[in-house]
Every structure is written in structure tokens, then in C-alpha cells.
Amino acid sequence: MPCTTLLVGRRASADGSPLVARTEDSSAGSFDPKRVVVVRPEDQPRTYTSVLGGRTIELPGDPLRYTAIPNALPDEGIWGCAGINAANVAMSATETITSNPRVLGADPLVERRGGQPGGFGEEDFVTLVLPYIRSAREGVERLGALLAEHGTYEMNGIAFSDAEDIWWLETVGGHHWIARRVPEDHYVTMPNQLGIDSFDLADAEGPGRDHLASPDLRDFLREHRLDLTLREDGQSADVFNPREAFGSHTEHDHLYNTPRAWYMQRTLSPHAEDWDAGAPGASPDSDDLAWSRRPEHLLTIEDVKDVLSSHYQGTVFDPYSARGTDAERRAFRPIGINRHNALAILQIRPDLPESHRALQWVAFASLPFTTLIPMFTNVETAPTYLATTDASVSTDSFYWTSRMIAALADPHFHETIPLIERYQQRTMALGRAAVHAADGTAAEAGTSADVPSLLAAANTEIAEQVRAETDALLAQVLFTASDRMTNRFSRSDG
Structure with missing residues (x-):
């Protein structure tokens, strides 16, 4: 499902809160009404079957209460979107991302065929993971174990946050995954494209301070010759570029994905590059835009909302502007698009007591025209105005x-x-x-x-x-x- 994600480390935010923000966008030609719910432990299923994947799993018997933004019409499953649990751990699900034939040939996606179940996907992840984790790292580990055992039918990126850290996980084929901790003083921009641009295998296999991955990732890379890194003599073989190994650089990306990352970084780090010169690494069609950057000022909830509502204001690509040609104004997919279902900004405020430190800011529909409503998540029910859809x-x-x-x-x-x-x-x-x-x-x-x-x-x-x-x-x-x-x-x- 097309979406846009922005992650803000705690030392890059105005109040020291890690911020996880994601728009859920429906596919072209469709809209998926959303509502906000609070799922209490007694309402959490103990046996779960994916509607799209058809796979059944037994769930632990001690779930935490959590919030979610599911589809109002459950014909295609839950699609929990984003939420925060009673342990003040946040989860987004998911950013649909890209891959390439080499990866999908090495570890195919798990498809539902002939009565056989497929894997799990965006429809399922919040329900299967968020009620059972007490830290962002535990979220990565639980989802990683589910992917290894059951597989997935799509490529996705998922964020987990607690009061200290944000971890970003990307699926790699049907059963493999990688995850990086977001640098505390950086923000991360994620359109619908595999994003992590540097990964340390030694850290993932050892202390896991900033990198985690499938235990067999090194063997997977070696067996299928997926690592495309050109190394100088003596350069470590542990560090590689996942975007080259697992991702894509297609014309579709240059129209649909990379311009969104370019505009977010142009807005949040305006003096870091000459963004309008068309230079490598700083142009709308660049394949090597940084995964994370330092902002030029501390970022607020309003900054996050604004950048995820944007439609290339101040450039010839703005569809509402008289600047540029007709072709330029329709050249790129806006961030703030007509088919937004929901925006969730998940805020865990470390300087406040655990009883009221978590907030879920919610907006619905096309973001240039809407606003956010804050909701404390340590509650038993959601407000009627957010829940009635x-x-x-x-x-x-x-x-x-x-x-x-x-x-x-x-x-x-x-x-x-x-x-x-x-x-x-x-x-x-x-x-x-x-x-x-x-x-x-x-x-x-x-x-x-x-x-x-x-x-x-x-x-x-x-x-x-x-x-x-x-x-x-x-x-x-x-x-x-x-x-x-x-x-x-x-x-x-x-």
C-alpha cells in the first residue's frame, strides 16, 4: 500500500520525544475509511487468521492493551496502521517498499496458492506484534521471528519506538529482514522504496547496538551474490549498501518515490545541498539520497504534519501552482495526495511519567486540507469522533x-x-x-x-x-x- 514515513530521533525533536509518523494511503482508485480503536486484552484474539494470507497462528495469552487505526470496513482484514501499547511502545505498519528480481528469486515472497496459506503482511503486523512487546528492540525481534517462520507476501518497512529509540525494519524477500536504529540526532525519510543505505553485518551478528538482521544474512548475501559494494583494498567486508543489494532504482522510483524523499530533505535540511541544481544525491530522481540526515533545527509535531502534507510548494512541481509547465506540475507523486487514509504521529515523551507520556496524533483524508487531533493512549476507549466511521x-x-x-x-x-x-x-x-x-x-x-x-x-x-x-x-x-x-x-x- 502506498505510504510515506518520517522518523525523528529524540535529539532531533523539539521536546526530546522520538517521533514516528506515517501516512497510510490507499491504492489508486480506492479509499479505505479508517477509525481509531483501543484494543483491550480481552478483545485481542488468541487464534488469528490472516484474511489475505490465509495463515493461522496461535497468539500469546498475555497481550497488552493497545491503540490502532484499523479499516472501518473489515472485509480485507484489520490493517491496524499504527498504535501505542500499554508499555508505551509505538509501532507503524507499514511502508510498502521495493525489491529486485535477484532478491525475490533467492527468497521468494510467500504466495497463497491452491488452498495453501501465504505469509503475513501489512494487514496483520500490528495485531501480531504490538500487544506483546515492551521495547522497540523487542518489536524488531518479534516481527523478525514471525517473518522467519511464516514469511511475508510483500516487501515492507516498519518502525518501532519507545522513549529512547526508534528502530526501522525492512523485509528482504519472503523471510529475511534487516533493521537499523535511527541515529538520535537525525530524521529518516521513507517513500515506497527500500531505504537503508548502509549496514554493518558485524554489529548485527555481535552486540546489535545499531543493526539487527536475520541470523543467516551474511550467508544469504554470499550464496546469492547480492552484495554489490565496490570496495577499496582493505575496506571492511562487513559494511554494505542494502539499497544496492536489495532495493530498486527504476523509472517508477524516479517519478513516484525519490521525489518525495528529495522534497522532505529539501524542506528539513534546506542548506545541506543545492537541492535545485540537479546534482547527484540531491535531485528528485537521485538514487542515492541519504537515508537519514540532521535537521537544521529541532523538529516539532507541526513540522512533521506540514512535510507529510506537502505537494512540492515553492517548486515547479506543485500541482496547485501557476509556476512550471503542465507536464512539470504533474511530473511527480505528491506527498500530500488525495488518497490518504490516515496519518498517525506516535510520540513517546520520555520526560513525563509513564501514566501519560504517550500521544497518538491522528489526521484523516488528504493532508493538505486536514488537521491533527491528539489522543492520549493510556485509555480504555477512543473518542467517538475518531472511532465513528x-x-x-x-x-x-x-x-x-x-x-x-x-x-x-x-x-x-x-x-x-x-x-x-x-x-x-x-x-x-x-x-x-x-x-x-x-x-x-x-x-x-x-x-x-x-x-x-x-x-x-x-x-x-x-x-x-x-x-x-x-x-x-x-x-x-x-x-x-x-x-x-x-x-x-x-x-x-x-
């Missing part, structure tokens, strides 16, 4: 209201974007104030057992405040779009 279009649902606003505003972008920007600033300020107030209330609670109900009330209050603002915006955008309909006419027109 089904097949019926309704303004009772944040998902459907956000999608209506985007569809109405898009044809009248320049007339409506000032309204939307003011709405985004108001609602983000409301969210910030609500989080600050709830932190204070939680800190004054009698016991940690009192905190979940206080946080649930705060979640509902801010969701309802954003609901009122969203309804007001819908009315304004509807009026603007109606007033500019093609069949408009008045006596004064003549």
Missing part, C-alpha cells in the same frame, strides 16, 4: 468530514486554502493547549489508576472542540464551492 458518509465522523472538506476545497484551492490554514492553526493550538492541561491534571491525580479516566475525558473534550471547528470549516468551504459552481448566473452577469 462506517460505510455511511456522515459529519459525525472525523474521517468523512475531513474527506468532504478536501474534495470540496481541491477544485477551489486558492480560494479555500486561507480558510483551511486558519483552521489548522486554531485546531493545532487547541490540541497543544489540551495536551498541556491534561498533563497537569494527570500529574495531580491521586494515583496512576486514576489517570486513564482523566485522559479519556481530555481526549473527548479536545475531539469535540476540533469537531466544532471542523463543522464550521465544512460550512465555509461548502459555501465557497457552491458559489463557484459552473452553472452560476446572476442578472448582473449581463
Whole structure:
């Protein structure tokens, strides 16, 4: 499934929180309504069967409570999207990534054929992993073990975070995987392309400080001659480039993937390169854009939302701009695209008590036109406005209201974007104030057992405040779009 991921290490974020952010985007020509849920231990299945893969697994009997953003229509499975568990561990799932025939010939994807089950995939991973882990590293290890035993039918990248670290795992063929710890002072940009550009086998096979992998990865590389690294005399054979070994550099990547990474890095590290000169490593079609970089200032939730909403503003590639030719304005796949299902920004705040340190910021539909609602995750239920989504279009649902606003505003972008920007600033300020107030209330609670109900009330209050603002915006955008309909006419027109 097409998506975009941005990871921010704790020393690169404004408040010292590791940030895991990912848009879930539906395939072209389809939309998948989403809702937010809290899965309690008694609601977690003990026997699980993948809808798409058809594979059945017995799950441990001691799951943790966790949040998720599943499909509102469960005909194709759960698709948990992203969440945070009761141990304050976050997980995204997943960034669909690329591979090449050499890898897929060496370790084929596990397909469902003739009644035989396939492997697990994006549909399954949050449900199978997040309730059973107590650190980001444990998330990598549990998912890695599941991949080795059951395999997967697709290539994916998955992030895990706790209060200290972010780990990024990429599947390599049907059963193999690699994972890197995100440098604490860096951010990582991930479009739908295998991204890790350097890997240390010795660390993965030894202490695993920054690298983890399938135990047989070195043999896998050697047997199938996958390592394409050109080495100077004496250069270590332990370090190789996974992007060359396992990834792709196709024309599709240059139109669909690399421009997104280029624009995110151009925005967050504007002086690091001459981004508009077309130089290697700094152009929209570059095959060697860095996997991670240091930002030029500490990054905020607003920075993350903005960059994942972007459509190449300030360049000739912006589809809403008068700059550039028609071909240039449609040249690249925007980051902020029409078929966003959801955005989750997962924030674990290490300087706060465990009872209220975790926040899941949620937006639905096309991100240039929508806002974020913060939700504390140490709760038993999600706010109604975030949880109420089904097949019926309704303004009772944040998902459907956000999608209506985007569809109405898009044809009248320049007339409506000032309204939307003011709405985004108001609602983000409301969210910030609500989080600050709830932190204070939680800190004054009698016991940690009192905190979940206080946080649930705060979640509902801010969701309802954003609901009122969203309804007001819908009315304004509807009026603007109606007033500019093609069949408009008045006596004064003549």
C-alpha cells in the first residue's frame, strides 16, 4: 500500500520525544475509511487468521492493551496502521517498499496458492506484534521471528519506538529482514522504496547496538551474490549498501518515490545541498539520497504534519501552482495526495511519567486540507469522533468530514486554502493547549489508576472542540464551492 514515513530521533525533536509518523494511503482508485480503536486484552484474539494470507497462528495469552487505526470496513482484514501499547511502545505498519528480481528469486515472497496459506503482511503486523512487546528492540525481534517462520507476501518497512529509540525494519524477500536504529540526532525519510543505505553485518551478528538482521544474512548475501559494494583494498567486508543489494532504482522510483524523499530533505535540511541544481544525491530522481540526515533545527509535531502534507510548494512541481509547465506540475507523486487514509504521529515523551507520556496524533483524508487531533493512549476507549466511521458518509465522523472538506476545497484551492490554514492553526493550538492541561491534571491525580479516566475525558473534550471547528470549516468551504459552481448566473452577469 502506498505510504510515506518520517522518523525523528529524540535529539532531533523539539521536546526530546522520538517521533514516528506515517501516512497510510490507499491504492489508486480506492479509499479505505479508517477509525481509531483501543484494543483491550480481552478483545485481542488468541487464534488469528490472516484474511489475505490465509495463515493461522496461535497468539500469546498475555497481550497488552493497545491503540490502532484499523479499516472501518473489515472485509480485507484489520490493517491496524499504527498504535501505542500499554508499555508505551509505538509501532507503524507499514511502508510498502521495493525489491529486485535477484532478491525475490533467492527468497521468494510467500504466495497463497491452491488452498495453501501465504505469509503475513501489512494487514496483520500490528495485531501480531504490538500487544506483546515492551521495547522497540523487542518489536524488531518479534516481527523478525514471525517473518522467519511464516514469511511475508510483500516487501515492507516498519518502525518501532519507545522513549529512547526508534528502530526501522525492512523485509528482504519472503523471510529475511534487516533493521537499523535511527541515529538520535537525525530524521529518516521513507517513500515506497527500500531505504537503508548502509549496514554493518558485524554489529548485527555481535552486540546489535545499531543493526539487527536475520541470523543467516551474511550467508544469504554470499550464496546469492547480492552484495554489490565496490570496495577499496582493505575496506571492511562487513559494511554494505542494502539499497544496492536489495532495493530498486527504476523509472517508477524516479517519478513516484525519490521525489518525495528529495522534497522532505529539501524542506528539513534546506542548506545541506543545492537541492535545485540537479546534482547527484540531491535531485528528485537521485538514487542515492541519504537515508537519514540532521535537521537544521529541532523538529516539532507541526513540522512533521506540514512535510507529510506537502505537494512540492515553492517548486515547479506543485500541482496547485501557476509556476512550471503542465507536464512539470504533474511530473511527480505528491506527498500530500488525495488518497490518504490516515496519518498517525506516535510520540513517546520520555520526560513525563509513564501514566501519560504517550500521544497518538491522528489526521484523516488528504493532508493538505486536514488537521491533527491528539489522543492520549493510556485509555480504555477512543473518542467517538475518531472511532465513528462506517460505510455511511456522515459529519459525525472525523474521517468523512475531513474527506468532504478536501474534495470540496481541491477544485477551489486558492480560494479555500486561507480558510483551511486558519483552521489548522486554531485546531493545532487547541490540541497543544489540551495536551498541556491534561498533563497537569494527570500529574495531580491521586494515583496512576486514576489517570486513564482523566485522559479519556481530555481526549473527548479536545475531539469535540476540533469537531466544532471542523463543522464550521465544512460550512465555509461548502459555501465557497457552491458559489463557484459552473452553472452560476446572476442578472448582473449581463
